Amino acid sequence: MAVTYFTEDHEWVRVEDGIATVGITDHAQDQLGDLVFxxxxxxxxxxxxxxxxxxxxxxxxxxxxxxxxxGEVTEVNDATASDPALVNSSATGDGWLWKMKLSDTDQLAGLLDEAGYKAIIG
Known part of the structure; x- marks a missing residue:
C-alpha cells in the first residue's frame, strides 16, 4: 500500500515498494497559477x-x-511536459512529475504527513 508524504517545499511523495512518485501539491499549483512549461x-x-x-x-x-x-530517476511523466495544465487539473493524480528509486528510506522520517503539511499551509 502506498504511503503519501509531504515536504515544506510543497512536494508530495507517494512511496510504494521503494519507488517514490513525486509531484507538487494542490496548494503549490494553486499558488503558481496556470502552468505553461x-x-x-x-x-x-x-x-x-x-x-x-x-x-x-x-x-x-x-x-x-x-x-x-x-535516489535515481526511473520514470518521468512526459504528459506533463506536453500538457503542463495537467499539473493544475490533477496535481496529486495524473499530474505527477517523476518516479525515483530511493537510495535511503530512512530519509522518509524527515518528511511530513498530511496533517503536518496542512498545518504549515494553514
Whole structure:
C-alpha cells in the first residue's frame, strides 16, 4: 500500500515498494497559477535530497521542484511536459512529475504527513 508524504517545499511523495512518485501539491499549483512549461529530469539521473529536479513555469513565475529524497530517476511523466495544465487539473493524480528509486528510506522520517503539511499551509 502506498504511503503519501509531504515536504515544506510543497512536494508530495507517494512511496510504494521503494519507488517514490513525486509531484507538487494542490496548494503549490494553486499558488503558481496556470502552468505553461514543465522541464523534467532525465531517466537515470541521480538526485540528492534538496537538488532542483524539475522546473515549472506559470504565467506568474518560474519555480524549481526539489528532490525530496536521494535516489535515481526511473520514470518521468512526459504528459506533463506536453500538457503542463495537467499539473493544475490533477496535481496529486495524473499530474505527477517523476518516479525515483530511493537510495535511503530512512530519509522518509524527515518528511511530513498530511496533517503536518496542512498545518504549515494553514
Amino acid at each position: 514543465v522541464q523534467l529530469p532525465d531517466v537515470g539521473q541521480s538526485l540528492s535530497k534538496g537538488d532542483a529536479a524539475v522546473v515549472v513555469e506559470s504565467v506568474k513565475a518560474a519555480s524549481d521542484v526539489y528532490a525530496p529524497l536521494d
